[in-house]
Amino acid sequence: MAPGNIDESLLDLFIFETSQNIEQLEQIILDYEKxxxxxxxxxxxxxxxMHTIKGSAAMMMFENISSVAHKVEDMxxxxxxxxxxxxxxxxxxxxxxxxxxFIRCEMAKINTGTSADGDGAAIAAKIAAxxxxxxxxxxxxxxxxxxxxxDNVVNEEPITKKLHNYAxxxxxxxxxxxxxxxxxxxxxxxxxxxxxxxxxxxxxxCQFAEVVxxxxxxxxxxxxxxxxxxxxxxxxVFKTSGSYTNIDExxxxxxxxxxxxxxxxxxxxxxxxxxxxTPKIHIDDKTEQKPKAAAMSTAAPADNHTAPVATMINVxxxxxxxxxDLVGEMxxxxxxxxxxxxxxxxxxxxxxxAARQLHKITCxxxxxxxSIRMVPLADVFQKMHRVVRDMCKKLGKDxxxxxIGEETEADKNIIxxxxxxxxxxxxxxxxxxxxxxxxxxxxxxxxxxxxxxEARNAGNDVLVIVRDDGMGLDKKKILAKxxxxxxxxxxxxEMSDSEIFNLIFIPGFSTNDNITEFSGRxxxxxxxxxxxxxxxxxxxxxSTEGVGTAITIKIPLTLAIIDxxxxxxxxxxxxxxxxxxxxxxxPKLKDLITDPDGNEMIMVRGQCxxxxxxxxxxxxxxxxxxxxxxxxxxxxxYEKTVCIFADQLLGQQQVVVKTLPRYIKNNFxxxxxxxxxxLGNGGISLILxxxxxxxxx
Amino acid sequence: xxxxxxxxxxAFMRMAIxxxxxxxxxxxVGEAENGxxxxxxxxxxxxxxxxxxxxxxxMTGIDALxxxxxxxxxxxxxxxxxxxxxxxxxEAIMSGAKSFIVKPYKEEHIVQTLQSIATx
Numbered sequence: 001m002a003p004g005n006i007d008e009s010l011l012d013l014f015i016f017e018t019s020q021n022i023e024q025l026e027q028i029i030l031d032y033e034k035x036x037x038x039x040x041x042x043x044x045x046x047x048x049x050m051h052t053i054k055g056s057a058a059m060m061m062f063e064n065i066s067s068v069a070h071k072v073e074d075m076x077x078x079x080x081x082x083x084x085x086x087x088x089x090x091x092x093x094x095x096x097x098x099x100x101x102f103i104r105c106e107m108a109k110i111n112t113g114t115s116a117d118g119d120g121a122a123i124a125a126k127i128a129a130x131x132x133x134x135x136x137x138x139x140x141x142x143x144x145x146x147x148x149x150x151d152n153v154v155n156e157e158p159i160t161k162k163l164h165n166y167a168x169x170x171x172x173x174x175x176x177x178x179x180x181x182x183x184x185x186x187x188x189x190x191x192x193x194x195x196x197x198x199x200x201x202x203x204x205x206c207q208f209a210e211v212v213x214x215x216x217x218x219x220x221x222x223x224x225x226x227x228x229x230x231x232x233x234x235x236x237v238f239k240t241s242g243s244y245t246n247i248d249e250x251x252x253x254x255x256x257x258x259x260x261x262x263x264x265x266x267x268x269x270x271x272x273x274x275x276x277x278t279p280k281i282h283i284d285d286k287t288e289q290k291p292k293a294a295a296m297s298t299a300a301p302a303d304n305h306t307a308p309v310a311t312m313i314n315v316x317x318x319x320x321x322x323x324x325d326l327v328g329e330m331x332x333x334x335x336x337x338x339x340x341x342x343x344x345x346x347x348x349x350x351x352x353x354a355a356r357q358l359h360k361i362t363c364x365x366x367x368x369x370x371s372i373r374m375v376p377l378a379d380v381f382q383k384m385h386r387v388v389r390d391m392c393k394k395l396g397k398d399x400x401x402x403x404i405g406e407e408t409e410a411d412k413n414i415i416x417x418x419x420x421x422x423x424x425x426x427x428x429x430x431x432x433x434x435x436x437x438x439x440x441x442x443x444x445x446x447x448x449x450x451x452x453x454e455a456r457n458a459g460n461d462v463l464v465i466v467r468d469d470g471m472g473l474d475k476k477k478i479l480a481k482x483x484x485x486x487x488x489x490x491x492x493x494e495m496s497d498s499e500i501f502n503l504i505f506i507p508g509f510s511t512n513d514n515i516t517e518f519s520g521r522x523x524x525x526x527x528x529x530x531x532x533x534x535x536x537x538x539x540x541x542x543s544t545e546g547v548g549t550a551i552t553i554k555i556p557l558t559l560a561i562i563d564x565x566x567x568x569x570x571x572x573x574x575x576x577x578x579x580x581x582x583x584x585x586x587p588k589l590k591d592l593i594t595d596p597d598g599n600e601m602i603m604v605r606g607q608c609x610x611x612x613x614x615x616x617x618x619x620x621x622x623x624x625x626x627x628x629x630x631x632x633x634x635x636x637x638y639e640k641t642v643c644i645f646a647d648q649l650l651g652q653q654q655v656v657v658k659t660l661p662r663y664i665k666n667n668f669x670x671x672x673x674x675x676x677x678x679l680g681n682g683g684i685s686l687i688l689x690x691x692x693x694x695x696x697x
Numbered sequence: 698x699x700x701x702x703x704x705x706x707x708a709f710m711r712m713a714i715x716x717x718x719x720x721x722x723x724x725x726v727g728e729a730e731n732g733x734x735x736x737x738x739x740x741x742x743x744x745x746x747x748x749x750x751x752x753x754x755x756m757t758g759i760d761a762l763x764x765x766x767x768x769x770x771x772x773x774x775x776x777x778x779x780x781x782x783x784x785x786x787x788e789a790i791m792s793g794a795k796s797f798i799v800k801p802y803k804e805e806h807i808v809q810t811l812q813s814i815a816t817x
Contacts, residue, residue, distance in 0.1 A: 010712055017709045051752045052707045055779050058801040059713055074781070190806075192799040193778070196786050200797070203790050220787055253817070255796060255810055314708075 014060050015111055016314055018053055022100050022107070023379065025049045029100075030385045033093040038079070046096070047076040053103065065106050068099050068120040071127040078131055082138050095127050097386070178239045180212070181247060184261045186233040191256035194229040195219040201254060202236060208250075209240030237265070317412055320373055327362075327369050328656040331561060334362050335653060335680030363654070366561055373413075374557075377455045377464070378406040380419050384426050384453060391430040398437065399430050399449040408455040410462045414555050417535045418464065421528040425466040425551055426451060428525070433470030433549055443546065445469065461537075462557055467550040473543035475500050485509065501541040505529045528553075536659075536674055538691065554691075562657055564677070566650040566685055567633065569614045570622035573685040574646070575655050575677055580690035582634040582641065584649060587627050602632065602643050609634065612693055613645045617672060618686075622647055640694040653680070657687060699815040700726045702744035704735035704761065705777065706753040710800075714748055714777070714807065721808045732756030736764045739772070745815050747774045748807075749794070751785050759789055766793040773814050777802075 028046060032038045038046070054069035075095070079087060102123050106116040185201065187194050198219050202211055215235040219225045240247065244264060251260050338355045381403050388401045410418075434440075434449035441447060452467040479492045482503045492500075503509060507526035529539050537555035564575035565584075591603040600611040611632075615622040624630045624647045632643045655677035660670060674689040701723050705711045711728045718725055727742040729735035732749075733756040739747060747765065751758040758776060765772045776789045776797040786797050795814045798807050 007716065010709070010716065013709045013712050017707060045754070048706070048752050048754060051779065052710075055800045056707055056709045058779075059710070061801070070781070077781070190803065192780065193783060193786065193797070196783055196790070196797065199787060200790050220783075253813060255813055256806070 011060065011110070012316060013314065014056055015107060018056060018065075018103070018107055021049045021053055022104055023382070026097065026100055026386055027382060029093050029096050030389055033089065033389070036089055038089065038092075040080075043076055043080045047073060047080055050076065062106065062110070062116050064116065064118055064120040065103050068102055068124050068127075071124045071131070072096055072099050075127055075131045075134075078134060078138075087134065091130065095123075095130055099123055099127065178210075178241050180237065180239050180265050181209075181244075182235065182237045182263055182265050183251060184233050184235050185251070185254075186258045186260065187229065188256045188258050189230075193226065194234070195222075195225040197256055198225075198229055198234040198236075201234075204250075204254075205236065205238050208242060209238040209247075212237040212239060315372075320369075320412070323369055324373065327366050328561060331362060331366065331654055331656055332678050332680070334358060336682070337680075339680035341681060366654075370411075370561075373411050374409040375412050375415055376407050376409050377415060377418070377462075380415055380422060381406045381453050381455070383419065384422065387423050387426050388430065388451065391427060395431065397430060397434055397449060398447060399434055399451055401426075402450060402452045404452065404454040405456050406453075408457060408462055410555060410557055414462075414535045414537075414557075417531055418553070418555065421531045421539075421553065422453070422464065422466065424525075424528050425553075426453070429466060429468040429470065429549070433468040433472075435471050439471075457557070458554075461554050464553040464555065465550055466553075467548060469548040472545040472547055472549055473501055473504070473541070474545065478503055481509065482506070498540070498542070501543055504541065505539060536657075561654055562687075563652065564655040564685075564687065565633070565652050566679065567614070567631075567644075567646040568648050568650055569618070569646050570620045572618065572620045573650070573679065573683055574614065575653075575685045575687045576633060576635060576644070577687070577690055578652060580635045580637050582636050584631055584633045587632055589628060592627055604634070604643075609641055609643045611643050611645055615645075615647075624648075635688075635690050635693055637690040637694040642694050644688075644693060655679075655685065655687065698722060698724045699746060699811065700724045700742070700744045701811065702727045702729065702735065702738055702742055702747045704729045704732065704738075704747060704753070704758065705750035706730050707750070710750065710777070717804050717807055718811070721804075723811065732758055732761030732764070735761045736768075739765050740768065745773065746811050747772065748777050748798075748811070749774050749789075750777045751779075751782055751789070759785060759792065762789055762794055763792050773817075775810055775814060 025046060028042055028049075032042050050069050050073040054066050054073055057063075057065035057069060072095070075092070079092070102118060102120055106118050106120075109116045109118070185198070187197055191197055196219075198214070202214060205211055214237070216222065216225045216228050219229070219234075222228075244262070248262055251257070251262055254260075338359070343351070384403075385401055388399055391397070392399050429451050430449070434451070435443070435445075437447050440449065450469045452465070454463075454465040454467065456463055475497065478500055479488070479495075482488050483492070487503060487506050487509060505525045505528070509525065532539050532553055532555065535555060537553060539551065539553050541549065541551050543549040563578040565578055565581055567574050567576060585604075587602055593601045593603065593608065595601065600613075601608050602611055611627075613625075614620070615625065627645065630645055630647050631649055632645055633649075634641060634643050657675045658677060659665075659675050660673065664670060672689050672692040673686050675687045677685050677687055679685050699722075701718055703711050703714050703718075703725060705714070705728075708730070711730075715725045715728070726744050727738040729738045731753045735747070735749065735758075736756070749758040749762055753761075756764075762774050762776070765774060770793075772793075773795050774789075774793070776786055776794045777800060778786045778789075778797050779800045786794075789797065795817075796810050798810055
């Protein structure tokens with residue numbers, strides 16, 4: 001558990017980087033699981049990522065995460081070193097994914113500020129057991145191989161010999177009289193890797209003396225040597241012509257040493273060794289230095305000491321949200337200044353110039369902030385591979401996931417809202433949509449089912465389509481269920497296909513009789529809808545029985561600022577998103593048609609369009625009810641067009657979209673409005689939802 | 698002021714080391730996310746000391762150490778290792794690493810190690 005005084009920015013970076021590593025690792029596992037083997041590169045990469053997670057978690061003192069990561073790292077170390085062909089990669093993948101789930105769960109706790117207190121012991125033990133099994137198996141195999149070819153073992157050169165060579169190789173060492181010294185060294189308790197510290201010291205001594213002997217002698221080959229050194233200290237005997245003071249100084253400068261004893265000893269007390277090597281001394285380390293300055297001058301100019309500037313930085317989303325809010329407020333303030341009622345009718349050229357410049361900069365600023373916030377859908381889409389994999393494994397189905405258009409971008413906050421609904425939809429597709437293998441073969445479908453995730457831009461919306469080639473929605477079943485639950489509002493014979501399909505989004509609706517672990521708990525599709533509607537999106541469904549189902553999620557590109565056309569109806573103001581407006585025009589009487597049912601329509605260039613009177617729609621009192629006195633705004637969305645009738649146009653303006661107050665949303669059924677905005681004069685304008693008017697959704 | 702180059706593939710580790718060093722009067726002159734970049738930045742920044750992670754993509758810390766030592770035999774490189782990497786640390790020492798620290802390290806460990814190596 002991390003201590004309370006942990007550095008916030010460090011923690012943020014830890015969370016960010018570890019989460020990224022988890023995603024990356026999961027992707028590697030899923031990719032290679034399909035191939036049923038890991039390439040050497042993949043094994044290295046998995047090892048490296050787990051090593052990083054382990055190290056970072058240990059630094060942050062999240063020991064449970066660190067220990068689980070350590071176990072996985074151990075396992076991949078073994079796999080890497082013993083490239084065994086018969087490893088059960090399915091089993092390995094399961095273990096890694098399980099570990100990742102554990103780490104992810106702990107990370108979520110850390111992220112929300114709760115303590116990461118999950119117990120990783122079980123999963124760690126599981127991995128350890130699996131690793132032990134692999135080791136045993138490998139050893140058994142090796143033993144049989146060794147019996148056949150005994151000389152196959154690599155003979156590693158003893159360290160002492162290497163070290164002696166190190167000293168003996170230096171021809172420049174002057175020959176002088178030698179003395180023998182013995183040093184007993186005790187390391188700091190927390191220094192870790194004592195055997196390597198000892199090895200390092202021997203290595204350093206070799207640079208000015210000849211090492212005769214050291215205890216324990218097997219520092220690198222014996223795993224227990226570290227604990228022996230920790231308890232008994234480390235002893236080294238060496239010969240040098242250096243003075244006691246010089247050598248003492250050398251030891252006093254060594255790191256991680258709690259205490260040491262240095263004494264000169266006589267030759268007689270020495271054990272018999274190959275000590276008759278010519279005595280050498282080499283204290284002045286500098287004599288063997290290569291000319292550094294020369295190397296520097298050829299490689300880099302001397303003044304080039306500044307570190308290169310990083311091109312990417314990570315920024316907390318909260319800061320971006322704040323920035324976006326501020327830009328929104330600035331757009332409103334700009335409108336308040338430029339359209340200030342006090343300025344009306346004034347001829348102020350310089351002010352207008354300055355205002356134009358201000359407007360230009362505001363627009364650029366806003367575009368830049370928007371672009372910073374845009375992230376591709378790829379991350380969310382890639383997560384679905386894991387969902388499909390888990391579902392297939394548990395349900396025994398074979399389903400392929402196809403991803404189209406993952407590079408499509410949307411606002412970070414909107415994408416965050418997309419993850420859960422998408423996961424639910426994909427689960428539903430596999431659980432309820434895709435048939436069993438036998439059924440598919442019977443219906444002349446390929447054995448493996450297919451789920452397609454597609455994203456594309458449509459105006460200032462992003463469409464995300466989840467499509468499967470399963471059995472499609474059963475209209476009769478849906479109707480029966482809806483009837484049973486009292487969800488039908490009109491006679492079923494009057495309902496269109498789309499109306500029937502949309503029943504599945506009503507809260508509490510669930511047609512699957514067998515509730516599974518993944519879906520069908522009755523809280524499903526309505527959660528999808530409510531999540532999507534929260535960010536101003538909508539969900540629609542198309543289905544053909546026996547062929548498949550496609551669920552389309554429409555989400556706005558961004559929540560924050562849109563171009564809008566302000567119109568007036570009576571005393572009320574409305575804003576129509578400019579992107580939906582095709583044209584505005586004053587009608588001619590001869591173009592107006594009323595059908596026998598009283599529906600009003602208008603002919604424009606030979607095409608007939610429905611008319612929506614805003615004053616009727618929102619029940620607003622208006623003097624202007626005669627078409628010839630007002631204006632028509634032709635609005636198009638999803639290839640459907642409608643003509644909206646309003647009193648007058650007020651002008652085009654960028655507006656900051658604010659959601660309708662919770663009070664209004666909770667107490668009234670609001671149709672046709674996607675939000676509201678503050679105008680320059682302080683008035684409130686309601687933003688029309690073009691989709692509702694065209695499709696009357 | 699001792700000028701340090703930090704080579705580590707984990708941004709978190711780089712930040713952690715940087716914070717400790719800057720707090721203790723070192724100047725961090727560069728950061729690199731793998732051995733290859735580390736080697737290039739060594740040439741570019743000419744630091745007094747390098748902290749070098751071992752397990753990194755593209756080029757490992759050991760290979761980067763060897764490259765750096767080839768370029769500048771005097772280079773002072775401190776390996777940043779973790780438990781379980783004993784044989785790699787040994788290789789690093791044989792290849793000329795001045796010392797090593799073990800993750801998770803204590804603040805004073807890294808400071809002492811770098812100070813002693815910089816002044817050696």
